[in-house]
Amino acid sequence: MGWSIGFDVKWHRDIGYGVPAFCDHPRCHATIDRGLSCVCGNDPYGGERGCGLYFCGAHLAGARSLCSRCRNRRPPFAAKPDHPEWIQHKATDPSWAKWRAGHPEFASEYSVTREASGR
Ligand SMILES: [Zn+2]
Ligand SMILES: [Zn+2]
Incomplete structure (x- = not known):
């Protein structure tokens, strides 16, 4: 797919499945990667509904893999440091x-x- 490492212009950080990261949920310390399987909205930058932050499996739900904030149409969580x-x-x-x-x-x-x- 050639998407191992890229740059997220929306959140100004490196993304891709080659990038280790913490789940962006404030109370979660799971280590994930910033690949497509972890992005809110199922699309880099989040697509139409997602915020484009990255979460572990416990914090994404629904057909579009949205975080709790986006499922409730609330402003996104703050992005965590790298x-x-x-x-x-x-x-x-x-x-x-x-x-x-x-x-x-x-x-x-x-x-x-x-x-x-x-x-
Ligand atoms: Zn979201
Ligand atoms: Zn999590």
């Missing part, structure tokens, strides 16, 4: 080197590149 595993991957993996070069604020925020190079 999973530490994913931040670590972006900060250290060679496949993200080019991206990091274009986002120095990320490198300084997590100060991982400095540590990795031994200063």
Whole structure:
């Protein structure tokens, strides 16, 4: 499908089944991935009815896989920060080197590149 990693322009975060993440339900700590099977609304960005946030199986329901907020037509939950595993991957993996070069604020925020190079 070629959708392992993409960028969600609506929520400004990385999405795709290659991206580990926490379920976006505020009281849930399940680790999921941001693939199609976990997105509210069954579509990247949420389609017509969904918010486009990502949830574990316990927090999506109905034919369109909607979260509780969208099922009740209420404003979406707040998006959670990225999973530490994913931040670590972006900060250290060679496949993200080019991206990091274009986002120095990320490198300084997590100060991982400095540590990795031994200063
Ligand atoms: Zn939703
Ligand atoms: Zn959940």
